[in-house]
Amino acid sequence: MITRFAPSPTGPLHLGHAYAALVAWERTGSGTFLLRIEDIDRARARPEWEAQIGEDLRWLGLHWPEPVMRQSDRMDAYRAALDRLWEMGLLYRCTCRRRDIEAALSAPQEGVPLHGPDGLIYPGTCRETGRPAPGEPRPADAVLRLDMARAVALTGPVRFVETGAGPEGETGEITLTPGAITAATGDVILARRDMGTSYHLSVVVDDAAQGITEVTRGRDLFGATQIHVVLQKLLSLPVPQYHHHRLIRDQNGKRLAKRDDARALSLYRAEGVSPDEVRGMIGL
Numbered sequence: 210m211i212t213r214f215a216p217s218p219t220g221p222l223h224l225g226h227a228y229a230a231l232v233a234w235e236r237t238g239s240g241t242f243l244l245r246i247e248d249i250d251r252a253r254a255r256p257e258w259e260a261q262i263g264e265d266l267r268w269l270g271l272h273w274p275e276p277v278m279r280q281s282d283r284m285d286a287y288r289a290a291l292d293r294l295w296e297m298g299l300l301y302r303c304t305c306r307r308r309d310i311e312a313a314l315s316a317p318q319e320g321v322p323l324h325g326p327d328g329l330i331y332p333g334t335c336r337e338t339g340r341p342a343p344g345e346p347r348p349a350d351a352v353l354r355l356d357m358a359r360a361v362a363l364t365g366p367v368r369f370v371e372t373g374a375g376p377e378g379e380t381g382e383i384t385l386t387p388g389a390i391t392a393a394t395g396d397v398i399l400a401r402r403d404m405g406t407s408y409h410l411s412v413v414v415d416d417a418a419q420g421i422t423e424v425t426r427g428r429d430l431f432g433a434t435q436i437h438v439v440l441q442k443l444l445s446l447p448v449p450q451y452h453h454h455r456l457i458r459d460q461n462g463k464r465l466a467k468r469d470d471a472r473a474l475s476l477y478r479a480e481g482v483s484p485d486e487v488r489g490m491i492g493l
Contacts, residue, residue, distance in 0.1 A: 210240035218259035221473035287406035302339035330395035361387035
């Protein structure tokens with residue numbers, strides 16, 4: 210088995226990151242555990258945070274092959290994937306701002322979900338006006354969305370194996386119909402103007418490049434998996450199995466975030482807490 214832990218160097222690792230990394234490590238067994246640095250957000254990524262990620266993980270007893278993969282080094286791979294989707298007629302430009310989307314969704318249809326994996330489900334405002342003319346080259350600096358209805362018309366139902374559990378206990382072989390995917394996700398962004406790519410596109414391309422056989426991550430990302438499997442099928446990439454795990458929460462039941470500095474691993478290290486004690490804190 211090949212697993213990975215893929216943090217963003219935008220702040221300190223906390224107890225939730227420790228749990229995610231250790232779950233991936235332990236599920237690897239005699240296989241390979243990889244570290245990947247997801248630093249496409251160049252405005253927030255910092256080399257000092259990346260260095261501390263390595264220190265914290267080694268302190269926990271983890272190790273991995275060097276050099277690590279960094280998303281900032283892989284823009285050519287993301288551009289190639291976008292070019293392929295553009296040539297398939299599946300991408301379109303979007304000029305909407307967040308408040309435009311909020312205004313369009315101010316009177317939602319009864320029974321239609323308002324929120325999806327990326328927050329508000331995009332209502333398709335630019336779907337027709339942003340569609341490229343035949344033969345038009347892909348713009349290099351634009352927000353590009355995936356026309357999900359067209360995409361799932363090509364892929365049909367998507368399937369993946371869940372070895373953990375989703376928010377509603379979903380496990381085993383998961384099958385999602387084209388209509389269910391379109392309703393739950395909308396037209397997600399695959400390229401941002403300030404990044405040239407997006408989380409959804411990059412993670413799919415990178416998992417395939419690293420030969421990941423099981424993706425381990427928090428249960429909050431279960432809804433994004435259908436997007437990723439659609440992209441894997443469109444780009445003719447292998448579909449790994451997925452293992453979504455519980456989240457580490459604070460005393461109020463809130464998921465830990467990087468702003469929760471009081472639970473940063475570096476502080477526990479400085480206070481003399483042992484890796485075994487950290488494991489006890491997170492129930493391992």
